[in-house]
Structure formats: C-alpha cells, structure tokens
Amino acid sequence: MWFHKPKRNMQSIQANNYLVHFNQNAYEALNIHLKENKYSNLFIIVDNETNEHCLPKFLPLLETDLNIEIIEFEAGEANKNIETCIQIWNVLTELGADRKSLVINVGGGVVTDLGGFVASTFKRGVNFINVPTTLLSMVDASVGGKTGVDLGNLKNQIGVINVPQMVLIDTQYIETLPQAEMRSGLAEMLKHGLIYDAAYWKQFLDLQSIDYADFDELIYRSVEIKNDIVIQDPTEKNIRKALNFGHTLGHAIESFFLESETKTTLLHGEAIAIGMILESYISLHKGLISAEEYTEIKTALKNIYDDVQIEENDIDPILELLIHDKKNEYGLIQFALIEGIGKIKINQSVENKLILDAFQDYKS
Helix, strand or coil: CCCCCCCCCCCCEEECCEEEEEHHHHHHHHHHHHHHCCCCCEEEEEEHHHHHHCHHHHHHHCCCCCCEEEEEECCCHHHCCHHHHHHHHHHHHHCCCCCCCEEEEEECHHHHHHHHHHHHHHHHCCEEEEEECCHHHHHHHCCCCECCEEECCEEEEECCECCCCEEEECHHHHHHCCHHHHHHHHHHHHHHHHHHCHHHHHCCCCHHHCCHHHHHHHHHHHHHHHHHHHHHCCCCCCHHHHHHCCHHHHHHHHHHHHHCCCCCCCCHHHHHHHHHHHHHHHHHHCCCCCHHHHHHHHHHHHHHCCCCCCCHHHHHHHHHHHCCCCCCECCECCEEEECCCCCEEEEECCCHHHHHHHHHHHHC
C-alpha cells in the first residue's frame, strides 16, 4: 500500500523567515548555505534509528570541508526531556561548539523538537537546520518553529518558538518507515483536511485508490496548509490554534498511555486519531457538524486506526491531564472544534459531561 516514488522537484515553500525545500532542491539549498556562511563546525543530532537508516543517505550529499560531529541519543518520546538536552549541551561544550557552529537535526519530531530547542538555547542560540525523516515530522514538525521537550509525561511543556535556517524534506526517507509510523504521520494530514481543505480530506476517504507515486503531492499540500495557518498567526494567539484540533484530548491520551505501566505507548498519530474522533463528536453535539459528517469522519479514522482500549477508570486521569494543556487560558480548557469539514472554530469551552459522552461513543 505504501509504495512511494518521488515524482518531481517541488517548489520551495516560503515559511516565516525561512524556506522549506523539497527533494533534490533541498541538498542544493543546503550546500549553497554551507558555502555562503562561515560556520566554525557542524554538529548533526540524530537518534539511534536515524543514525542507522537516514544518516548514510544524508552524509554523502553534504558538500563541506567543515569538521562534522555526530551526536546520537536513544530514540523515543521517553527521551524527549531536559536530561537529554543537558547531555547534548555537555557534548557540544566538550567538542568545542561556539556561537558560529551549525546544528543539523536529522530525524523525526522528537529529534527536530529537541534538537531545535538545544540549538536555540545553547550559548543563547546557534543556527540550526531541520531534516525531518518521518512522515509525521515532514507534515507537522517541519513548519512553525516550535521547539521543546516534555516535562515528565506532559507533552512539550518546555520550549521556545524559534525558526531554523531552513527545512529540508526528502520524501525518500519515508521508505525506511514501518507501516505504523506512516499511519501516525497520516493523522496530521487528515487533520489538515478536516480543519482547512475539505477536498484534501476527501482524497483520503478511499485509501486503496490513492496512487502512492503521487504521495509527494499529498505531503506538499499538507505542508502548505500548515504553513498558510502559521504565517497568519506565528505565536498562536488566534487561527494557529486550529492546528490543535484532535490534540486537546489526543495529547492527554498520549501522555496517559506514556506514563502508564500497564498500557502500550501510543504513537502520536494514533492518539491524535482518537482525539479527532472525540472532538468531532463534541463538534456534532455543539451543532457545528452534521451527523453525516461525523459518521464520515469516525468511519474513515476507524478504518485506518485500530481501536484502542480505554477503560472506565482511565478517563478521569486523562481528564486530569487536560489541566496542563498549553492552550488553556485563565484556567479554562480551550478546544479547537470543526465547523463543517474544512472549517474550524477556536476557543471553545466544553463541559465535562460532553467529554465523557464522547469517550462512551468512541468505545461503543
């Protein structure tokens, strides 16, 4: 199903103060950047997965005489924390990194979020470039300048918004991904359709009919949608909150499963898929979408993602985690809900009973 063949060179996308380059154009842009900037040395941050699968593809395409150091940490959300940052800051110090060093983050969202934060704070900020290698990081972490780490099991509580010099998307890296990781990234693409582009959403309703030779175009459109939203509202005061659809409950579920000793940790997209079903149910019962639209969304998501067992006694601790959601203002939990497929309504407060009803509906 996930056969992938890069189809064409795609035009670079202008984000806030940087460009997102695609496929062959990406390496040309990177090598020009390295020639034009007098960097003192180059540090590449990877996790053990991308060190093995992606770095061998990436390094031969670099044209530079700079000294290159590889800094590796253990893959996984469980390592996206300040302790990992401290270790990397120490390694950078020991290896003589200075204000003129360049950091390149090669990996999924954990690597680009954490590596971007490490670079943004080391010596009050050194330049960095992100090379997202998972579908999720290409369509989500590539745009917006959000960097950061988790605080315990609370997602992305510590961080800064700071843009990279550029982002390089080479879609050939997704050939190294397992099916589950592809589905995880797909969740963000589906979200982009639901909040912004009904025609884009419709393209995914029959996955079997998608020609995966054209998958580059689907990735490109997803990046374009996120970028359109972020450019309007870089610091998330207004419309950028639309991107949180499915994430208010999805992040809480992801955090709960991450800290639970009896649950299997969910991938980000698996948790967000549940969040989108729950928040679509809430949208339905607030009169924002029709029953037909809700059925279409729920059916499409359940066809792609396995049902996750959420027990009765899981729900209260999940709701407790909502208190720590970064989108809350003045102690009130704020939802981004859909107002028909392709449109969004932000800053929606939702009573607890409706949230509980949404969980019951998901389980039924």
